[in-house]
Amino acid sequence: MKFDHVILKKKIFSINEEDLLRQIEENLKEKFTDLKSHVGKISEDKNDNSYQQIISKIDDTYKEFKSVSKKFKESSIQTNSLKQILTDLTKTKESIIVSLKTFSEDDFKGVNKQVKKSIIEFYESCVNFIADFSVNHKLNVQIIEHSKYINILFEVEELFIEKEELTNNALLKTILEKVHGKMEMANISNYGTIINASVPLDLKHPDNSKADKRTRIIIAEDHDVSLFGLISLFKTKEDIEVIGTAKNGMEVLKLLETEDTDIVITDISMPGMDGIELAESLKNKHPQIKVIVFTMYLENWFVEQLINHGAKVFVSKNSKATELVSAVRSVMEGNNYYCPQFKSKFGFKGANNGITQKLDSLSKNELHIIKQYAENLSKEQIAEKMDISPKTMDNFIANILLKLNAGDEDEIIHIAKKQKFISE
Known part of the structure; x- marks a missing residue:
C-alpha cells in the first residue's frame, strides 16, 4: 500500500507548470489580439486585402500554440502523480488549510485519463466551493482507490454548510456527470460537514455489472490432478470462466500477452517462475489483476513476501472447495479473503506489524x-x-x-x- 500525506500551506510562493502555461496563454492571447487589431487598421487605411492573409496566419499560429498547450496539459496529467498534480493545482485560500491524503497501491497509475482529469477538476472546484464558506477552518481530503471506483471524501471541521448550497452547484454536478460520478453531503453533529463523492473506474460500464459478464480467471498449478480438480470446480459456476491454465509463472505471463483476465489463482511452489515471483511481476506489469494464493505453504516468509507483492487473498489447499469459489467472488467485490486456516495461524492479516x-x-x-x-x-x-x-x-x-x-x-x-x- 502507498500512503501519502501533504499539508498545503496558506501561501505558495513558487509557480507550477500549469500556472506558468496559463499566464503564457493569457499574455499571448492579448498580444495576438492587439497585433490583429493593428494589422486590421493598416488594412483599412490602405484598402489592401492582402493584410487579411496576415491576420489569418496570426489566427493559425495562435491555434497551433493552443494545440501544443493542450497536449502539454494532457501529458502532464498522464506522467505526473495524481497526488502531485492535486498539490500543485490546489489554490489554498486564506480562510482554509487543506490536508490531502491519497491512498493507492500504485499511485493511481492504472486510472483512466478521463477519470483522472475529472478527479483533478472536481477536487479543485470542491476545495474552492468549501473555502467560500470557511473562516480559518481545516479541510481534510482523502482520495482512495478501490477496485471498482475512486472515493473522494471532504471532511471540513467545525463548519456546517447547507445541503442546498451543494445541490445548487452546477459546476460540481457537471464534472461528475461526465464520468458517471455521484456525490452527497451530510452534516455530522460535533464534527462538521462531509462531502462524499465516488467515480467509477470503468466508464463504459459505470455500475461494473454487465448482466452477462463472467469473472475471468487463469489457474497456475503444476500438479495435473489439482489442476483438473480446479477446472472441474469452476466449470459448474456460471459466473466464473477459466480462460487459461499454466504450469508456472512464465506461462501465465505468456498467456497475458493475448488474454485479459480478472484474477490469477496461483500456487507458490512451481518450477521456473514460482508464485512469489509471479505475484511481483503481476504487481509491476498488470496491477489491475487480482492474485489469489492457493497453496499448502502458509509459512511466514512466503506470506510476508506475497503480501509485499500485493496478494490479499490466501486459501489453503486443505480448505473446502467452496472456500476458493468464495474467494474469487469476494475479491471481485473489492474485498480481501483469508481462509480459516490462515486466520487461525496468523490472526489479523498475517501480521500485526504496523x-x-x-x-x-x-x-x-x-x-x-x-x-x-x-x-x-x-x-x-x-x-x-x-x-x-x-x-x-x-x-x-x-x-x-x-x-x-x-x-x-x-x-x-x-x-x-x-x-x-x-x-x-
Missing part, C-alpha cells in the same frame, strides 16, 4: 465508526447515529477496510478490541 500506523491513517470519523463497531452497534445503527446515508456509510467502511487491510467488519471489531478501544 497496525498502529494504519490506525493513525484513519480520519476522526473513521475512528469514531470503529469505536461504534466495537460497542456492537450495527452498520445501520452507526449511520443513523451519525445522520449519514447508507451510501456514505458504505464508503466509510470500504475506506477503513482498505486502510487496515481488513477482510470484513468482524475484523474491524477484533482490531478495536485488540487496540483497547473497548474491553473484551
Whole structure:
C-alpha cells in the first residue's frame, strides 16, 4: 500500500507548470489580439486585402500554440502523480488549510485519463466551493482507490454548510456527470460537514455489472490432478470462466500477452517462475489483476513476501472447495479473503506489524465508526447515529477496510478490541 500525506500551506510562493502555461496563454492571447487589431487598421487605411492573409496566419499560429498547450496539459496529467498534480493545482485560500491524503497501491497509475482529469477538476472546484464558506477552518481530503471506483471524501471541521448550497452547484454536478460520478453531503453533529463523492473506474460500464459478464480467471498449478480438480470446480459456476491454465509463472505471463483476465489463482511452489515471483511481476506489469494464493505453504516468509507483492487473498489447499469459489467472488467485490486456516495461524492479516500506523491513517470519523463497531452497534445503527446515508456509510467502511487491510467488519471489531478501544 502507498500512503501519502501533504499539508498545503496558506501561501505558495513558487509557480507550477500549469500556472506558468496559463499566464503564457493569457499574455499571448492579448498580444495576438492587439497585433490583429493593428494589422486590421493598416488594412483599412490602405484598402489592401492582402493584410487579411496576415491576420489569418496570426489566427493559425495562435491555434497551433493552443494545440501544443493542450497536449502539454494532457501529458502532464498522464506522467505526473495524481497526488502531485492535486498539490500543485490546489489554490489554498486564506480562510482554509487543506490536508490531502491519497491512498493507492500504485499511485493511481492504472486510472483512466478521463477519470483522472475529472478527479483533478472536481477536487479543485470542491476545495474552492468549501473555502467560500470557511473562516480559518481545516479541510481534510482523502482520495482512495478501490477496485471498482475512486472515493473522494471532504471532511471540513467545525463548519456546517447547507445541503442546498451543494445541490445548487452546477459546476460540481457537471464534472461528475461526465464520468458517471455521484456525490452527497451530510452534516455530522460535533464534527462538521462531509462531502462524499465516488467515480467509477470503468466508464463504459459505470455500475461494473454487465448482466452477462463472467469473472475471468487463469489457474497456475503444476500438479495435473489439482489442476483438473480446479477446472472441474469452476466449470459448474456460471459466473466464473477459466480462460487459461499454466504450469508456472512464465506461462501465465505468456498467456497475458493475448488474454485479459480478472484474477490469477496461483500456487507458490512451481518450477521456473514460482508464485512469489509471479505475484511481483503481476504487481509491476498488470496491477489491475487480482492474485489469489492457493497453496499448502502458509509459512511466514512466503506470506510476508506475497503480501509485499500485493496478494490479499490466501486459501489453503486443505480448505473446502467452496472456500476458493468464495474467494474469487469476494475479491471481485473489492474485498480481501483469508481462509480459516490462515486466520487461525496468523490472526489479523498475517501480521500485526504496523497496525498502529494504519490506525493513525484513519480520519476522526473513521475512528469514531470503529469505536461504534466495537460497542456492537450495527452498520445501520452507526449511520443513523451519525445522520449519514447508507451510501456514505458504505464508503466509510470500504475506506477503513482498505486502510487496515481488513477482510470484513468482524475484523474491524477484533482490531478495536485488540487496540483497547473497548474491553473484551
